[in-house]
C-alpha cells in the first residue's frame with residue numbers, strides 16, 4: 001500500500017501532531033526568467049525547494065525561449081533589481097545568495113551593492129554568459145563587470161570551460177582557476193560538462209593554489225537545459241544549511257547528477273533535469 005503524500009497528512013492532522021518545524025534557510029537568488037522552466041530562476045526555485053530551502057527571488061531579465069532555442073531577452077531596470085533585493089533583505093534573514101544571468105554591468109553593480117550589505121553570507125556565482133543552445137545572455141560590458149565587482153566577493157564560482165575562456169582567456173582549468181584566484185575568488189569549481197572527455201570531470205580549487213579535488217561522473221547521454229543553474233543553486237542550498245564548502249559542492253554534484261539522470265523532455269528540444277526527485281521519492 002502506498003503511504004499518503006506528506007502534504008495530505010498535514011492537511012488533515014491537528015496542529016499539535018504536525019511534524020516539528022524544520023530549519024528552512026532562505027536563499028536569495030538573482031537570475032533571469034526562462035519561460036520553458038528549464039533554466040534560470042525556475043530551475044533555482046525547484047532546486048532550493050527540493051533541498052529544504054526557501055527561495056527569495058530577484059528577477060534580472062525576462063528571456064524569450066523554449067527548449068529548442070533562445071529568441072531574445074530583455075534586461076530589467078537595475079534600479080528595479082536593487083529594489084526587489086532591498087525589500088527582501090529588510091524582511092528576512094538570508095543564509096546564502098546565488099547569482100545566475102545578470103546580463104549587464106549595471107545589473108552586476110546592483111547585485112554587488114546588495115551582497116556587499118551581507119558580508120558574512122556565502123555567495124555562489126554562476127557566471128552565465130550564453131545559453132547552452134547558443135545565443136548570448138548578456139551585453140558586451142558583462143564580463144569586465146563580473147571580473148571587477150562580483151567575482152572578488154564570491155565564496156564559490158562555478159564556470160564551465162567556455163565561461164573560463166571568456167572570463168580568463170584560457171580554457172585550461174588550472175590556469176583559469178589561478179586567474180580567477182588572482183581576482184579574489186575564494187573557491188572555484190570548474191565544471192567538466194562542456195569538455196570533450198569520456199567521463200565528466202569537475203575540479204574544485206579551494207583557496208586556489210592550495211588544494212584541487214577532482215570528481216568524476218559517468219557522462220549521461222543527452223543535452224540538458226539548466227544543469228549549471230541546478231548545480232550552483234544546490235551548492236548555495238547546502239551552504240545555507242551550514243555545510244563546509246567541500247561538502248556543499250560534493251552534495252550539489254551528486255544531487256545534480258541524480259537530477260540529470262532522471263531528466264525528462266517537456267518540449268521538442270533539450271531535456272530538463274528532474275529537480276524535485278528527492279521530494280517525489282520521500283512522498284511516494
Ligand code: PLP
Pocket residue numbers: 031032033034039040041063065070100101128130131132137224225226227228229230
Ligand atoms: N539563466 C537563464 C535565464 C537561461 O536562459 C540560461 C540558459 O538558457 C541559463 C541561466 C544557463 O543555463 P545552464 O544551466 O543550462 O547553463
